[in-house]
Amino acid sequence: MYTSYIDYTAPNVQYFADLNKKRLNTRNSKNYINRLGRDVLNTLGKVSLLDIFLTKERVVEPHYHQNASELVYCISGSAVVSLINPFNNEVTNISIKSGQLANIPQGWWHWETASEDNTHLLAIFDAPYPEYIFGSDILTKTPIEVLAHTYCLDAEKLKQALKPLHGETIVIGPTDNCIAQKKHQGRTASTMNCSNK
Secondary structure: OOOOOOOOOOOOOOOOOOOOEEEEEEEEOOEEEEEOOOOOOOOOOOOEEEEEEEOOOOOOEEEEEOOOEEEEEEEEOEEEEEEOOOOOOOOOEEEEEOOOEEEEOOOEEEEEEEEOOOHHHHHOOOOOOOEEHHHHHHHOOOOOOHHHHHHHHOOHHHHHHHHHOOOOOOOOEEOOOHHHHHHHHHHHHHHHHHOOO
């Protein structure tokens, strides 16, 4: 691919990058995303990628890229790539496993959910750096009053519902605190069920 923006004789020309040193997001040691863009590898041209590692039921949160289409290729494990078609508002869920891929057109709302542990996905974009708009940012950056008024919601209940997000961009969900709470609630429920027998 020809790129006219770089002098290939310059001393700063790069042909190698270590994605392990370029982290986009870390949820924990088994759930993280590495990234590669032109800012990391200046000879890259009009392409970029995300190297995604997920455990079962972890989700790359709903988001869209207003400047890029995306191919999601499954290296190992399996995942469901979900997207909303803006022309008919239908949700499509595409199950992929090793060697398979899903295509997400530019600007479409989508998310990826790991179906098993040790899922490794490669997201490839047709832009030197994909722009992201994440669902958690839409929820936490839009004023509560606007959401409550627009959708006829109780502002106080909405504040409480969004409080666990702490105004942060989630990227990989659920949060570790949420999973710990669910496990604790499951143990409490099973203990209560056992004591009721």
